[in-house]
Amino acid sequence: MAVVESNGTPVTQVKVDGEPVDVRADETVLSAILSTTSEFPHVCYHPALGPIETCDTCVVEIDGKLVRSCSTPVSPGLEIKTKGVASRFARREAMDRILHNHELYCTVCDNNNGNCTVHNTAMAMKIEHQKYPFETKPYEEDNTNPFYRYDPDQCILCGRCVEACQNLQVSEVLSIDWERERPRVIWDNDVPINESSCVSCGHCVTVCPCNALMEKNMLGEAGFLTKIPPDTLEIMVDLTKQVEPGYGPVFSISEMESKMRESVISRTKTVCTYCGVGCSFDIWTKGRKILKVEPQMEAPANQISTCIKGKFGWDFVNSSDRLLQPLIRHGNEFRPATWDEALDLVVRRLTQIKKEHGADSIGYISSSKCTNEENYLMQKLARAVMQTNNIDNCSRYCQAPATFALRKTMGYGGDTGSIADISMAELVIIVGANPAESHPVLSTRVRRAHKKHGQKLIVADLRKNDMANKADLWIHPNPGTDLVWLSAVTKYIVDQGWHDDAFLQGRVNGFEEYKEGIAEYSLEEAEKITGVPRDSLIQIARMIHESKRTCILWAMGVTQHVGGGDTSIAICNLLLVTGQVGRPGTGAYPLRGHNNVQGAGDFGCAPEVLPGYESAGDEAVLAKYEKAWGVKMPRHRGYNNHEMVEKIHEGALKAMYIMGEDMAIVDSNINHVQSAFEKLDFLVVQDVFFSKTAQYADVILPASPSLEKEGTFTNTERRIQRLHQVLHPLGESKPDWRILTELANRLGANWKYEHPSEIMAEAASLATLFAGVSYGRLEGYNSLQWPVLPDGTDAPLLYREKFPFDDGKAHVFAVKYTHPVTENLPAEFDLHLNNGRMLEHFHEGNLTYRVPGIVEKVPTTYVEVSPELAAKRGIKDGTFVRLISPYGKVKVRAVVTDRVSGSELYLPMNSPKDEEAINYLTSSYHDKDTSTPAYKEVSVRMEVLEVGDSPMQRGNFRLGHPNPQPGVRVERKWNRSDYQPLVGEVPVGQPSR
């Protein structure tokens, strides 16, 4: 009889050793067994990877046959026998074969931390002696990668690492060379790890069931006896084996040693501080040493996935460059000061300037690097304490146009679904984004679905980036013309009658006006403006038409234009017209760039909105806050960060308080910004490092990074997650929420926050969007995706039934094409300069250039030049060039690559040197609706200078040659002449019991 779980999944019943067990119908025999006991062996199986079938340790008997339980699906009434002689013999034999490849020296192994699969399985199987003695393999350890090592001697050839690399991360680097006398894992076509295309994402290390792949930070650090030199260690291991009657006592000692480690090593859950994907994981520390990052299956956004930055990019926390004391400008230098002295000065000067020039003469910049609670306090400080709406954050620099478009068309300014929806889509369209380098873990879900599950992928980008290389269709629109092709495709869909009429009739307003509005976007016109062939546009329309579930992902390539808001609306229009919203596997996904850029906007750090996007101009909302905060709220419209810079130049803004934002580098046209800062009467900078912006400060307040505080971040899925304090604040630095509280109280606020949970409780009590958010509901790996109802019900997928407008309907709006500003520049600026991120570094690089392993791999930024342009101008890898725009110039080295084409250049924004920063070249032009700078509309001329060394050094994954495989290819193992199968008919003479 078909039974279903509460979530609709059918359930079936099987028997495990005669006992009935209910299990989901799509599960395996192994899952059924594990639901009855956790002791049942299984080494190569990992829930994130599925069956790999290399180890044979999970063999059971079904219908007189021995089968691998990990790859055998359940069926109703299935009788599973685990205790028969034949299956027990097979499992034991399988484990013996594993131990032939792996030396058990657990007590002196850095992986002896209670979670070693090989150790735990050997113990659970009560292995006392091994049938096949351990034999070394004829290979050296590979220690070339700065972050992890491979020890072939300890490798059991389970293939988890290969499966993770080939089919989860899909970098397609690792494989097992099964045909060697002693097989081993190889990188690319068997090169040292650091010379391969390995991106150092850490998946392989995370899934390794033993110590073959280990984080280097763990080696010699995790155990009490693991620093013993190898020669001595060898003698100890031999001696132990000789005198011990069996492995039992050895395991006991290693268990005790492992238990002791718990006293020294802390494991604390945190949320990544880099991009907006929102990876969470346990971070292992010993004192202030960071031993490793261990992602968990419970992590809602990433499970076991990480990228190079999340897995290995944390050294900046202990950097000697950290600001450890408040600093005060004194003549031509900064002098250290006490907190009292620094805060007193801030209070005195801000109070004085407010008194002399009014509350609106001071601007406040909050930070996407800070927590939701800190962002809430920053806007509260500006509004409730200092009576101004001059508050903004860096979402203005990136996704404000997407937020604007989504709020206008669908209602909420956030992704309409979850990463899981992107995974289950039939078609993913990526516009102006390179998630493989900017949102690495999210991109793995697309790559996996594309490789394993037939998901279709369209990429629209100037560069032939990694996702474009994998795409079914890559189009290269002329810069800044996405609105045109998006509108033309939508028009073509409507013209063909492929639009979702029922959805439009029932759930969308404005379709008739919209149809008239897009009449101008014919395929011919679109081809003329965008350069995208008519046939490609038709192919896109057809692919959308044929897909039941479509997601569109976009980022800065769309938003950082003078028409960025309108192009975002065009994306929303396309989704609404085709009914690709509000169902699993569909939706709009503006990929948030920073860990908490979503939260900084959500919690009211923008001039026009209070927390939860409630209008700062709505009297009812203001009355609510006035009652709660006991203050008179400001009524004046505030300045956004772009306007603040202009107001400084105009003399209207006299002081700024900048928290966790290096505006002097990351804002556009930074010569203009820096000259504005020189005009300020008073500047407070609150930061972790002595940033470029800090150089202009009068007072610098040392803040603590994410690992040193409690709080919450909100990722691109609108998912609120808790981070727990891993380390104590370094020096005299303090978490931003503490600094803001102390400052507000000195300004007379009487805030009483002792923990960020109290701040969140206050925000939740005021902002409807977060009504049900509480720290209690966010314990451990629990998370909430807003809007959250008072009872804690959250919303992983928005708009299932209605849109949050009065009549519950969405809106479509025809939008006009705004020509890029580069069209009006003099002809001398003959090259288009695209810009963005590279995988290894983040933003201006203030964190990642303080991670030695990352710097070893990618020591500097560079400009990408197409082979045809390089040939024309005589440029080679390493040639220094000067790029000159109407606003400034930079000198960088070139890399010749076909990732860019024609007269288009690409300069990653991640520069270790201020003078190489892209924003010396960008302009102050901005999106007409949101003031987001048009960072992507840059034209330059290029001067070719002297020859230099190539910036693309050994260790850079871009120099490698991936080796795509369908997976671990276990059949090659089974085909070996020395492989004796352990599955099949139960052997005669071994009756089942």
Next chain:
Amino acid sequence: MAKAITSIASADVPASHEDEKRLERIVEAAVQNAEGLEQAIELVGALQEMGVLRALLAMVDKAPEMLHIAMRQVDSPGSVGGLKNFIALTQTFASIDLEGVPTLLQGFAAGVRKAAEANENVPISGAWDMLKLLRDPDVSRGLSAIFTLLKGLGEALRNDEAGSPLHRAPTQV
């Protein structure tokens, strides 16, 4: 007008008054015990370098759990058997009359000494020689001691049939 500056004066933040007083006391005590402290620091450094301090701290911190693991291992059949033998031996030795032991051991030592000295070996060329030796008072005393030992052993074995705690049924395997 605030031009960008990059120079930071070196840190020189004064400690609080109370901290200063505490530091003075510590320095005074350190001077009085300089030699010992220096050696202690050297020892601590060496222990730290070897990782011993960490291990000791961890053992103290995790003592209950470690004891549990140790007990679980010791509780295995093999270990239990070994432990019981060890305890039995200990008890046996404990019940021996210690006052008599030295005399016995001295006699044993003298015998060994004589045996070691080749020229003092007792010549035996047949059964007659052995019977003659039985009349030797020294040999007689030695035999008496051996037979007394055997008698004690026999008595103990007899008691065991009545349920001596040292000889219960074999351990279940």
